[in-house]
């Protein structure tokens with residue numbers, strides 16, 4: 001989202017083709033290519049999970065603030081890919097769970113510049129966020145496949 005010439009755009013006037021391509025390469029194409037190679041290997045007779053780390057800001061329905069054009073668009077595209085893969089996967093893998101995850105706001109280099117307005121209890125350590133997401137994946141069944149799920153188990157509308 002930022003670094004190496006990338007920074008979240010506040011206006012469409014700031015769009016930059018190279019920065020946008022980088023966002024899509026990292027956030028959309030990378031996870032999609034991992035899916036390409038991993039999904040065919042999933043067992044068909046039991047629950048299996050493919051999860052991609054997305055972000056709430058990639059939800060089109062939830063977007064009221066705007067901005068961050070490339071990052072939001074690349075995560076929205078990831079969400080679409082996950083939904084598409086889930087539909088295709090369900091034909092052969094009835095028990096498979098293919099989801100996008102929102103990790104919460106996590107104290108990492110990515111969120112550092114945007115932490116000022118975040119309440120301390122809403123800024124998670126990476127360990128806390130990872131444990132919460134693993135709990136969500138443990139509990140998830142095939143009915144939730146193709147959705148975007150937050151760290152606390154809530155479904156975020158696409």
Ligand SMILES: NC(=O)c1ccc[n+]([C@@H]2O[C@H](COP(=O)([O-])OP(=O)(O)OC[C@H]3O[C@@H](n4cnc5c(N)ncnc54)[C@H](OP(=O)(O)O)[C@@H]3O)[C@@H](O)[C@H]2O)c1
Pocket residue numbers: 026053054055056102103104105106107108109110111
């Ligand atoms: N932090 C949050 O509040 C938050 C909120 C919502 C969603 N997310 C999502 O959570 C995921 C993890 O983010 P984070 O917060 O842990 O960010 P981070 O600390 O900045 O880590 C980003 C990771 O992406 C890798 N990466 C960045 N550019 C890359 C490139 N060009 N090619 C290959 N790998 C690249 C980095 O690798 P290196 O370590 O090798 O540099 C690093 O492992 C991301 O998908 C992010 O969108 C984070």
